[in-house]
Amino acid sequence: MINVLIADDQPLIRSAVKALIDLEADMHVIAEAASGEEALALCQQHHPDLVLMDIRMPHGDGIWATREIVNDQTCAATKVLILTTFEEEEYIFEALRAGASGFLGKGTDGRQLTQSIRSVHTGDSLLSPLATRKIIERFMTAESFEKSTAEFSLRHPVLTDRETEILTLVGLGLNNHAIAERLFISPLTVKTHINRLMTKCEVHDRSQLVIEAYESGLVSPGQNPRA
Known part of the structure; x- marks a missing residue:
């Protein structure tokens, strides 16, 4: 059973999402929060498997709450899935850096919502590689790119040639099977390397590894995956 916490300051949104989730046999809404502070407190109390998090909320927004939950040892097993609107796209990069495992738009249909919850719960990245690259390309300005590249080299140990x-390839949007074919290794070996990369880069999922690839300078906005 996937226990879900819904964090949204709009009661109607919470009720609609709860109704969709509770129709599924393998998931259940364990608690509801109307603010970032309440979401953190309820996570510490109930230890949900996943938080469906709005961004704009009072008393601690969704980005703040995501960062607090991800860094709280009592919530170590909890994943955060941002549920936002198209107009709030400018916050997505910051939310991913805070530790969110992905995001959905509030126009998402019920089937996609529940499938996304399952995907994030099993440890997969919710974001498609193309969507991830587009977001990063939009918000990584030349100035911030140069700065973050320098910071990356200081905060992370040297990667092996294979890890690099x-x-x-993760940054370019290739999935495990495509990477395995490109490097003539097994998908299981790719998965092992990716798990090690997550540990070295101190990130929680594949979406954040894509961002690390940009920040390291290994991938630049607009680069062709076939290059």
């Missing part, structure tokens, strides 16, 4: 190859 795989991080580059």
Whole structure:
């Protein structure tokens, strides 16, 4: 059973989402929060498997709450899935850096919502590679790119040649099978390398590895995956 916490300051949104989730046999809404502070407190109390998090909320927005939940040892097993609107796209990069495992638009249909919850719960990245690249390309300005590249080299240990190859291909949007074919190794070996990369880069999922690939300078906005 996937226990879900819904964090949204609009009661109607919470009720609609709860109704959709509770129709599924393998998931259940364990609690509801109307603010970032309440979401953090309820996570500490109930330890949900996943938080469906709005961004704009009073008393601690969704980005703040995501960062607090991800960094709280009592919530170590909890994943955060941002539920936002198209107009709030400018916050998505910051939310991913805060530790969110992905995002959905509030125009998402019920089937996609529940499938996305399952995907994030099993440890997969919700974001498609193309969507991730588009977001990063939009918000990584030349100035911030140069700054973050320098910061990356200071805060992370040196990667092996193979890890560098795989991080580059993850950043370009290739999935495990495509990376395995490109490097003539097994998908299981790719998965092992990716798990090690997550540990070295101190990130929680594949979406954040894509961002690390950009910040390291291994991938640049607009780069062709076939390059």
